Amino acid sequence: MSAGNTRNEARVQGLSEVFERYVKNRIIAESISLPEIPDEVLNRYPEVVEAIAKLEQEGFPILSYDASLGGQYPVICVVLFNPANGTCFASFGAHPDFGVALERTVTELLQGRSLKDLDVFTAPTFDDEEVGEHANLETHFIDSSGLISWDMFKQDADYAFADWSFKGTTEEEFSTLMSIFEQEDKEVYIADYEHLDVYACRIIVPGMSDIYPAEDLLLANNSMGAHLRTQLLQLPASNLTKEEYLQIIEQLDDEGLDDFTRVRELLGIATGKDNGWYTLRVGELKAMLALAGGDLEQALTWTEWTQDFNASVFSPERANFYRCLQTLLLLSMEEERDPAQYYQAFSRMYGAETLEAASAIIAGEERFYGLPAIDDDLKALPAHQALLQAYQKLQAAKRRYWSK
Numbered sequence: 001m002s003a004g005n006t007r008n009e010a011r012v013q014g015l016s017e018v019f020e021r022y023v024k025n026r027i028i029a030e031s032i033s034l035p036e037i038p039d040e041v042l043n044r045y046p047e048v049v050e051a052i053a054k055l056e057q058e059g060f061p062i063l064s065y066d067a068s069l070g071g072q073y074p075v076i077c078v079v080l081f082n083p084a085n086g087t088c089f090a091s092f093g094a095h096p097d098f099g100v101a102l103e104r105t106v107t108e109l110l111q112g113r114s115l116k117d118l119d120v121f122t123a124p125t126f127d128d129e130e131v132g133e134h135a136n137l138e139t140h141f142i143d144s145s146g147l148i149s150w151d152m153f154k155q156d157a158d159y160a161f162a163d164w165s166f167k168g169t170t171e172e173e174f175s176t177l178m179s180i181f182e183q184e185d186k187e188v189y190i191a192d193y194e195h196l197d198v199y200a201c202r203i204i205v206p207g208m209s210d211i212y213p214a215e216d217l218l219l220a221n222n223s224m225g226a227h228l229r230t231q232l233l234q235l236p237a238s239n240l241t242k243e244e245y246l247q248i249i250e251q252l253d254d255e256g257l258d259d260f261t262r263v264r265e266l267l268g269i270a271t272g273k274d275n276g277w278y279t280l281r282v283g284e285l286k287a288m289l290a291l292a293g294g295d296l297e298q299a300l301t302w303t304e305w306t307q308d309f310n311a312s313v314f315s316p317e318r319a320n321f322y323r324c325l326q327t328l329l330l331l332s333m334e335e336e337r338d339p340a341q342y343y344q345a346f347s348r349m350y351g352a353e354t355l356e357a358a359s360a361i362i363a364g365e366e367r368f369y370g371l372p373a374i375d376d377d378l379k380a381l382p383a384h385q386a387l388l389q390a391y392q393k394l395q396a397a398k399r400r401y402w403s404k
Helices: 007-030 046-057 098-109 134-143 170-183 226-233 242-254 263-267 282-292 296-309 316-332 343-350 352-363 382-402
Strands: 002-004 062-066 075-082 087-094 189-195 198-204
Touching (some): 002 007, 007 087, 046 062, 075 098
Antiparallel strands (some): 189 198
């Protein structure tokens, strides 16, 4: 997605970002060694040189590279070293104008962060295989804190420096960038939008603009759990047999669902942050189902999983509940101990109300702590209703636009 003062300006911006993403991934994944930008070229852009000098005065060596891969793409790379902790950060930028691309790349170094935030990156590595893993490339897309190979900085570059320029009018720049995609035999899909004299566009270039592998959509998408929506949302109001609750755990396993998957994302709903559905993951749901099914050993396993992997996002009240629940489950495994002997201490530690709630859950008197039942129309989810209203508003605006 990109925007601009004119249709072509928006398109040029979007196409440039596609090149930036594609070239960045390729350079990092293939550990390509880049040629440095000569000083005589940098000196054409005094404001950029001044910005680099200020960063170096703060103790951060800066390396500026031509990332055009021999003049093929309008991309620049600027790397910041942090000698204080041995880490580095690679910033990439793209634009048909060399100077604009360079300025954007330097600006990106500190965009959304201060000098104090430059200790979150990683040290360069010689493990090129790990650098090329898709998980590492995803990390670079998210916040550029992934691994970078030392090979990027080799003295002998894999490409010669190219003093490139694709500069022209926005119409010419758009045509030039499109010709690069044509040479690569890539299809470019563009959807143009205009509202209140603001131009925007959405661009997809299969094989270049992708963030995640396309086949991942077959394994994880916003509708992959749609067939489970009614069943799971009605669990808090259900009155199944213990065996039926345990069978749902088997069903979730048979579906091949990742235990870390958020249930709201699995079901494709917006829950809001004011209820347990917001933080609920499949693993925590299994704990609740095991409790409802009376399988305390399995419940303990999934409660400990929840404590290990999901407690960090809980409200203080929910975190306290799970600490209490885990303690009670552990106690239930100790047949020689009398639970009544510990309740006074538990009450002081966790609070009487929390102790009562956790005890009721274990006894099977209550189920699905903190999860309100949700009807098929999702009327109990104001956040989802607001999302639907926004969607309808958007569709109405699109219909008005396309009817012109």
